[in-house]
Amino acid sequence: MSAELKVLSVGYAGERVAGTVTLIRDRDFIAVIDPGMVADRSMILDPLAAAGVDADAVTDVVFSHHHPDHTLNAALFQNARFHDFQATYQNDLWVPRQFADDSDFSRLSDAVRLVRTPGHTAQDVTTLIETDGGLVACTHLWWSEFGPLDDPFAVDRDVLRASRERVLAMNPTLIVPGHGLPFTPDTKTPF
Numbered sequence: 001m002s003a004e005l006k007v008l009s010v011g012y013a014g015e016r017v018a019g020t021v022t023l024i025r026d027r028d029f030i031a032v033i034d035p036g037m038v039a040d041r042s043m044i045l046d047p048l049a050a051a052g053v054d055a056d057a058v059t060d061v062v063f064s065h066h067h068p069d070h071t072l073n074a075a076l077f078q079n080a081r082f083h084d085f086q087a088t089y090q091n092d093l094w095v096p097r098q099f100a101d102d103s104d105f106s107r108l109s110d111a112v113r114l115v116r117t118p119g120h121t122a123q124d125v126t127t128l129i130e131t132d133g134g135l136v137a138c139t140h141l142w143w144s145e146f147g148p149l150d151d152p153f154a155v156d157r158d159v160l161r162a163s164r165e166r167v168l169a170m171n172p173t174l175i176v177p178g179h180g181l182p183f184t185p186d187t188k189t190p191f
Helices: 042-050 157-169
Strands: 004-009 021-026 029-033 060-062 081-083 087-090 093-096 105-107 112-116 125-131 134-138 174-176
Touching (some): 021 042
Parallel strands (some): 029 060, 060 081, 134 174
Antiparallel strands (some): 112 125, 125 134
16 A cells, blocks of 8 residues: 655744645545644645645644644644644544554554654654655654754754664655655765
8 A cells, every 4th residue: 555645835944944744645544744833824725725635634633743833733624633652632532642562653544654753852753654656754853854963952862863763774765854855865864
């Protein structure tokens, strides 16, 4: 099984900040990853509509972590289940996250799963998507293709490095970082 991925809005960090927002479709599973800060909500909603998806049709929202630049616009998706490192939330239901076989993986659909990747925060998760082009990792382990090498918010540099190495060992064909354009990892990718 393979899913489709589309970046709805490319993020940036500097004087202003916006998170990269991504759409994933795996049959009936329609997810938005990190619907956080953007200059205008139309930067999420317009590309979503252009992809043929109404906000009310989004079934799931994933937060890589709980900083506002990745969560602020979650309320746009009124019918969605919300996922983070510890649970799935919908309306007044809080279901603890189940990781299969005591591993760090939690499956959301046939082609989409979460993996624990502490680094930027202790609660980070990376969304792994099996696509026709290979494995894609949507993650905040990198802000952009260029790093930063030392994340100024990372509490523990060694934990960040270990999570980056773990994701790179999965051989993703593409990484969608927290604040930049998707990139193909190579030997120059900071870890």
